[in-house]
Amino acid sequence: MAKSGRDEPEGRPTGHDVARAAGVSQATVSLVLGGKWQGRVAPRTAENVREAARALGYRPNLAARSLRTGRARTALLVVPALTNDFFAGVYTGAVEVASAHDFGLVLYPSPEGTAPARDPFASARAALDGVIASSMAVESLAELRAGGLPLVMLDSDASDADAAVNFDVADGMRQVARHLLGLGHRRIAHVASAVDSWTFTVRAHALARTVREGGGSLVRTERGELSVTGGLEAATRVLTETGAAPDAGRPPRGTAPPTALVCDDDLLAAGALKAARRLGLRVPEDVSVTGIDDVAVARAVEPELTTLRLPATGMGAAGMRALLGVLDGEKEGDRETVLPVTLLPRASTGPAPTG
Amino acid sequence: MAKSGRDEPEGRPTGHDVARAAGVSQATVSLVLGGKWQGRVAPRTAENVREAARALGYRPNLAARSLRTGRARTALLVVPALTNDFFAGVYTGAVEVASAHDFGLVLYPSPEGTAPARDPFASARAALDGVIASSMAVESLAELRAGGLPLVMLDSDASDADAAVNFDVADGMRQVARHLLGLGHRRIAHVASAVDSWTFTVRAHALARTVREGGGSLVRTERGELSVTGGLEAATRVLTETGAAPDAGRPPRGTAPPTALVCDDDLLAAGALKAARRLGLRVPEDVSVTGIDDVAVARAVEPELTTLRLPATGMGAAGMRALLGVLDGEKEGDRETVLPVTLLPRASTGPAPTG
DNA sequence: CTGAAAGCGCTTACAG
DNA sequence: CTGAAAGCGCTTACAG
Numbered sequence: 029m030a031k032s033g034r035d036e037p038e039g040r041p042t043g044h045d046v047a048r049a050a051g052v053s054q055a056t057v058s059l060v061l062g063g064k065w066q067g068r069v070a071p072r073t074a075e076n077v078r079e080a081a082r083a084l085g086y087r088p089n090l091a092a093r094s095l096r097t098g099r100a101r102t103a104l105l106v107v108p109a110l111t112n113d114f115f116a117g118v119y120t121g122a123v124e125v126a127s128a129h130d131f132g133l134v135l136y137p138s139p140e141g142t143a144p145a146r147d148p149f150a151s152a153r154a155a156l157d158g159v160i161a162s163s164m165a166v167e168s169l170a171e172l173r174a175g176g177l178p179l180v181m182l183d184s185d186a187s188d189a190d191a192a193v194n195f196d197v198a199d200g201m202r203q204v205a206r207h208l209l210g211l212g213h214r215r216i217a218h219v220a221s222a223v224d225s226w227t228f229t230v231r232a233h234a235l236a237r238t239v240r241e242g243g244g245s246l247v248r249t250e251r252g253e254l255s256v257t258g259g260l261e262a263a264t265r266v267l268t269e270t271g272a273a274p275d276a277g278r279p280p281r282g283t284a285p286p287t288a289l290v291c292d293d294d295l296l297a298a299g300a301l302k303a304a305r306r307l308g309l310r311v312p313e314d315v316s317v318t319g320i321d322d323v324a325v326a327r328a329v330e331p332e333l334t335t336l337r338l339p340a341t342g343m344g345a346a347g348m349r350a351l352l353g354v355l356d357g358e359k360e361g362d363r364e365t366v367l368p369v370t371l372l373p374r375a376s377t378g379p380a381p382t383g
Numbered sequence: 384m385a386k387s388g389r390d391e392p393e394g395r396p397t398g399h400d401v402a403r404a405a406g407v408s409q410a411t412v413s414l415v416l417g418g419k420w421q422g423r424v425a426p427r428t429a430e431n432v433r434e435a436a437r438a439l440g441y442r443p444n445l446a447a448r449s450l451r452t453g454r455a456r457t458a459l460l461v462v463p464a465l466t467n468d469f470f471a472g473v474y475t476g477a478v479e480v481a482s483a484h485d486f487g488l489v490l491y492p493s494p495e496g497t498a499p500a501r502d503p504f505a506s507a508r509a510a511l512d513g514v515i516a517s518s519m520a521v522e523s524l525a526e527l528r529a530g531g532l533p534l535v536m537l538d539s540d541a542s543d544a545d546a547a548v549n550f551d552v553a554d555g556m557r558q559v560a561r562h563l564l565g566l567g568h569r570r571i572a573h574v575a576s577a578v579d580s581w582t583f584t585v586r587a588h589a590l591a592r593t594v595r596e597g598g599g600s601l602v603r604t605e606r607g608e609l610s611v612t613g614g615l616e617a618a619t620r621v622l623t624e625t626g627a628a629p630d631a632g633r634p635p636r637g638t639a640p641p642t643a644l645v646c647d648d649d650l651l652a653a654g655a656l657k658a659a660r661r662l663g664l665r666v667p668e669d670v671s672v673t674g675i676d677d678v679a680v681a682r683a684v685e686p687e688l689t690t691l692r693l694p695a696t697g698m699g700a701a702g703m704r705a706l707l708g709v710l711d712g713e714k715e716g717d718r719e720t721v722l723p724v725t726l727l728p729r730a731s732t733g734p735a736p737t738g
Numbered sequence: 739c740t741g742a743a744a745g746c747g748c749t750t751a752c753a754g
Numbered sequence: 755c756t757g758a759a760a761g762c763g764c765t766t767a768c769a770g
Contacts, residue, residue, distance in 0.1 A: 044763080059766090068739070069739065070740090073739080088763080089450065092450050092765090095447050095763080109471070137471070255679065327612075328650075425755060444748065446748090448748055450746090450762045451762050
């Protein structure tokens, strides 16, 4: 193991050290390295300063800069979980826009999942100019608001935020429902998220309504945590308790069995696929399954999932742009962005079984 | 949309505001809120201060604190990608230990994947006390070292770090190879990572050696990027070009077809499963497949993957502990931790086909 | 074109 | 038991 660089001769070099080496004042160093020297410092002097800074390995102390300027050019992105690649997309999109505006982006996965984030500020510890929160439950708003920082909400109930970016999930659910109705499905079950956040409430309403309007019926809703296991358990309940699975050994309880399972995300849908297989049902011949998100698992499983592509990267980018707008004191318009979603029909859905 | 809290009457309250409200000096406020008042400030006064701070919604300015103390109590965790839940585990473990020691942990997913991280410090922008880097390629070391901060490497070549935590991947690969040899497999192919970092080099060596010593042979190595698609492509090449797939329509090129595919991670293995299926091969009857990591996708696919469970959370925790040790000036011993790994036999491996 | 100086909001000896 | 003061390393008017 090499030695740590901490105990170098003079410790970490400061602007004064650079100034001494370049034979100028510390103020000049600041001007040059801050890129504000044009017309104020001789080009030759500026070059000397840069040279000295390089030689010493100088890096400005961010704490000092941020204390002085009162801003950190840093935003915090709060997400519920890292176990879903969806948030990788959100981060990627946001960080790209942030970088382009010379902003830093600190990622904070809330340890409580979609539940209230326990003081993300304490954990992030960075000096922050604003917060972007993705897919958080309403209860976390108070905590997030506590910092008094500008707040942009993503894929969430945004009534208390400074700006919002959402997917058109209602339209998405309509697309899913119409896709299934078009395939002849009339009895549909909803494998829903156990977490009751805004986006899932909207999904449930849009699904119920579209199915009803299309002449079908939502025969059952079972909730599961957003994981493969959660989906497996919830879908198993749906399939056995409605009598959809012939081998289940449990009598139907009067409900007609569903021919399609609409799942609130791809992880749940992957679990539903497993449930069907274990109960001896073929997908999509006996039962169709749909997901939402289009994360990697959607194409990892067999059959590949018919799902809704939600533009995660676009949402992250739009969220960062919205935050920048709020920070610039942008007028109150343009504060709510809605991103379209696309249905991706794949092999997990097919014509409803006849008979 | 509600108004942002930015333009409150007096702006964000400082320690002086609290002092004024409580009728004490700013120094006393600092003492009380910093928990260093015992025996220095009257309990009654302390209570008044806390009350005033609460009433004003005071939060200490972290930039000022960090400038004054010279430390930030914050570490940076650099990971290559968020598209693998493995790193969610690493983060979770590290953040737990960090919190217990009142440390913050900033997550930085390197935009270049396992390639050199382009100045994570600029992006993180936080004042940092140390860096933990997981599964990064050697080339990124220079960048990471540039900050002069204590560095802990995870699952990487650690020769230039202050401390290291690694999995016993060599032993793991041996377990995988022996498992397959025990099932009668003699011709094994390696679906390897296209990224050539330390951990993958170790895996390749251990696999080749164990297979050879067990009387088998490594008939082919194909590399793919660490994703389902990468695995699908690499495994398709292995299966068609060795003549393993009868329907492939390509003549064997003199190489005996493998009966087992050892993949460098679960994503690659999930892709291999798809490749086999598309080529009309049954898993595990015609070909066995193994993964590494035991992330969610390992149990999402069918058949579920025989894989190596790498304790990601444990590695994150050990990494943070190691960093804390380095920061405390701990003696040079105990700087290299090796974590054991476990083989999880599941349905994707079975007896080698006879004949 | 360059420098001296103020001040951001804290923590921490040091007086009293 | 409490306060006045120094100083962390920057940025930014302000002089010259």
